[in-house]
Amino acid sequence: MYVDNIRLINFRNYLNLNIELNKKLNIFVGNNAQGKTNLLESIYICANGKSYRTSKDRELINLQKSKGYIGLSLAKERFSKLIELKFERDVKKRIKVNKVEYNRVSELIGILNVVIFSPEDLRLVKEGPMERRAFLDGEISQIKPKYKYNLARYNKILMQRNNFLKNRLNSNFYNLLDVWDTQLSQVGSSIIIERVNFINKLAIISKDIHNKLTGGIEELDLKYLPSFDIDKLEIEEIQLKLKDMLQKNIEKDIQKGNTEYGPHRDDLDILINGISARTFGSQGQQRTAALSLKLAEVELIKNEIGEYPVLLLDDVFSELDLNRRKYLISTFKDIQTIITSTDDIDLTELKGIDKKVFYIRQGEVVLQEEG
Structure with missing residues (x-):
């Protein structure tokens, strides 16, 4: 799949942009605060229905305008799609695909698949469990739309259970709590199984990529860290185990007003040569680990849906050493x-690759080189 055309009207600092993209490599060069990341953000939104930079749609509209628009033409192996999003201050955004209006953001998931890598992705390795759960949830949702539905359902049940824990006035408290526990364990077990399957596949691909990126010096491993032991359990057994953990922990949950067991407490351990990259890895090692995971994600999506996603690299190419750049370049074909990029990329490294090079200045985009 590839993005054929992108049209932006009053989106961030773009008042009226309409550009044709190359099927393979596109390079956008400009100083900071000129709109490079805004362009990538617009593509990401067409894939996920929301931004990765803000939770407020009104912030996507140009400050001087009341409405904004993104239009993206997508070409896939068997069909093409026109994805459109319209934004208006204090009004719910509208989503259309081939002129048909979608009522829910979840309907958009899976039409366009993207993988984005930016300097902020270091948080995936060095920050807390929430970052890694968000990574897992976002990527699994792209290839398994039902997972996103189950995740939303789980979070709703979890919120209801937590609210119920804080209010014990109901005379039928424990019986009603059992209803929440049953629902939570049913949906939670399906989330856990999907995460386990995803991590097992990702671990194999990322290990191979990391080995190539580091010249065989480092070995990358991934380990799922659930909130309770699930070793070799099937989904029905995980469901029973989770409900058992919830019920054994009821009094503590009541005291805290929170649910201590379930996939909302899980983590992903990223290991380099058997040692935690978060705790002991250098910044360079953490960056390489994050890059390996993102590139593995590209291959995994291809394996799952039969087509490569669109790869978005936000200001990271120039930060990589020659070996890592060469590996990335090998994927462009x-x-x-x-x-x-803020700097002109050495185009001699990209000789022979079909590409377009654009220059951005204050929301204006100029095609400088093609070939």
């Missing part, structure tokens, strides 16, 4: 890649 297979997938559409969109790179932003």
Whole structure:
């Protein structure tokens, strides 16, 4: 799949932009605060229905305007799609695909698949469990739309259970709590199984990529850290185990007003040569681990849906050493890649690769080189 055309009207600092992209490599060069990341953000929104930079849609609209628009033409192996999002201050955004209006953001998931890598992705390795759960949930949702539905359902049940824990006035408290526990364990077990399957597949691919990126010096491993022991359990057994943990922990949950067991407490351990990258890895090692995971994600999506996703690289290409850049360049021949950079990338490294090079200044985009 590839993005053929992107149209932006009053989106961030773009008042009226309409550009054709190359099927393979696209490079956008410009100083900071000129709109490079805004461009990548617009593509990401068309894939996920929301931004990765803000939870408030009104912030996507140009400050001087009341409405904004994103239009993206997507070409896939068997069909093409026009994805459109319209934004208006204090009004719910509207989503259309091929002029048909979608009522829910979840309907958009899976039409366009993207993988984004930016300097902020270091948080995936070095920050807390929430970052890694968000990574797992976002990526699994792209290839398994039902997972996103189950995740939303789980979070709703969890919120209701937590609210119920804080209010014990109901005379039928424990019987009603048992209802929440049954629902939570049913949906939670399906989330856990999907995460286990995803991590097992991702671990194999990322290990191979990391080995190549580091010249065989480092070995990357992934380990799922659930909130309770699930070793070799099937989904029905995990469901029973989770409900058992919830019921054994009821009094503590009541005291805290929170649910201590379930996939909302899980983590992913990223290991380099058997040692935690979060605790002991250097910044360079953490960056390489994050890059390995993102590139593994690209391959995993291809394996799952039969097509490569669009790869978005936000200001990271120039930070990589020659070996890592060469590895990235080797992927450009297979997938559409969109790179932003504050510096002119050494185009001699990209000789022979089909590409377009654009220059951005204050929301204006000029095609400088093609070939």
